[in-house]
Structure formats: structure tokens, C-alpha cells
Amino acid sequence: MTPYAEVIGDPIAQSKSPVIHNFWIEQLGIEARYDHCHVTREGLADYLAQRRDDPAWRGCNVTMPHKLAVMPLLDRLEPIAKTIGAVNTILREDDGTLTGTNTDAPGFLEPLRPLLAKTHLFRMARVLGTGGAARAIVAALAAEHFTIVLAGRSPEKARSMLDEIAPDGEHHAIAFDHFADATDFAFDDRQGCFDLIVNASPLGMTGQPPLPFDFSHAPPASVVYDIVTSPLETAFLREAHAKGFATVDGLSMLIGQADVAFARFFGAKAPREHDEALRARIAS
Structure with missing residues (x-):
């Protein structure tokens, strides 16, 4: 039995997760594989029931639109998933128990760690978007003592x-x-x-309108972070x-969250x- 994990979503063909995980598997020379699996909302419960009984299945990453829908189908949620209110990683325990967690928050913070290691008089983050990814980002930034300005439609x-x-x-x-508009x-x-x-937000992604942001709202020496991965x-x-x-x-966050999941899977x-x-x- 070759141990394997996968990523599920609807759609799923665009996911870069198999490339990332299989690259690491190749570099380490371990016996494992990472796949992608198209799972619809209607088929989600059946998918988890089947995988629960497969001892070779180590778990899966979860992408849209299932990050919330999987939660009531799991046996246990780790505290970080409860705090964020979304699951992006499911782990299968040896007894078939399914545990939900979230690696988006540590993945988001990973490229910021050198800056976060410094002492600051004040930290402020302007976050644009209120979707599932924003939930993890808000949780991560709040834990790092940022004052957050959250912009939503x-x-x-x-x-x-x-x-x-x-x-x-004291967030806004x-x-x-x-x-x-300019300020x-x-x-x-x-x-x-x-x-x-x-x-x-998904704005600026291939096929989406551009993100409306005037840089007069950016204080000097700001760090600008876009979680969109296509285009990079x-x-x-x-x-x-x-x-x-x-x-x-966005690839920085994607690789960072995959790192945490990879260790849990393999x-x-x-x-x-x-x-x-x-x-x-x-890129190739």
C-alpha cells in the first residue's frame, strides 16, 4: 500500500498542490504520492466515507467550495480550525478517525516571520476580502498583535x-x-x-476584474501581499x-501551508x- 494524500475541490484541475507535494516526495525519495480528486458538494459525504476506510489514505487538502461544508462531516476539529471556522486539511488517524485542521494561517505567516521576529511599536494590516482565506488571515494577524482594517463588500x-x-x-x-479612491x-x-x-480576495486573478486599490492608502515601507496565484x-x-x-x-502562502500539511501527511x-x-x- 503506497501512502497517499490528495487535494479535493470543485473545480480542482487548476490546483498546484500536486506539483508541490510530489516535488517534495521526489526530492526525499520516499514511497508516497499526492493526487487531486474532483469532489462535488453532493459527493462530499460519500467521498469521506470511502476514504475513511482506506488505510493508505493519509488525508487531503480541501479547497473551495468545501472548507466549511466538510466541518460537520468530521470526527474532530483542531483548535485552529475551530478558531478560523474553516478546514483546509483533513487527517486520517490509524483508527479511521477524521480530524480537521487549517494550515492556511501558518502558511500565510511564513514569509513574514523575519519581520515578525522584530519588535514593533505598532502593527496594522489592511485586509481586502471576507472569504474563507480572509478568515485564516485575520486569525493569523490577530494572534500576531496586528490592528486589522478589514474591507468587504x-x-x-x-x-x-x-x-x-x-x-x-480594536479592529475596524x-x-x-x-x-x-485616492486619499x-x-x-x-x-x-x-x-x-x-x-x-x-480573488480580484486580480485570471478571469477576474483587477483589484481596486489606490496606493495613496499605503503607508511608507508597507509590505504588500497578494494571495492570488494565477497570475503569480x-x-x-x-x-x-x-x-x-x-x-x-501568493505562491509563498501556498508553499508555506503545504509544508505544514506535508509533515502531517507523510x-x-x-x-x-x-x-x-x-x-x-x-512555473513550467
């Missing part, structure tokens, strides 16, 4: 998300289009501050780079010294 939904996931902070909910706001002295701007260099990141801001692309540490080659493999 429905400010009420944004407020509700903040109250649910990060109730202890605003309309998504707040950042679309003449005079930012204070940013020395000792960490400002982060995150596109947690979005118009949002291109403009940020041209204006001199540090940028983080009991091995991902060979991250080969990240440059992995990025080249994904």
Missing part, C-alpha cells in the same frame, strides 16, 4: 467576522471600495511600525513593486532548500 459581514475571530482587538470594518491622509512617522496590505505577479503586486514597496506573492520535513527549483517546476 458588506461592512456588516466584515464586522461580524472580526467579532467572531478576533473579538479582543469598512467598505471594500474605501481603498479605491490625502498624512501618515504619521512610521518608524518602528509594521504596515501590511493584503489582497485576500498580479497587477496589484506589479504596481506595488514599481512604487518601491516590498511584495509577497511524517517528513519538506526539503525547503529546493524552493527555487520548486517555483521553477510550478
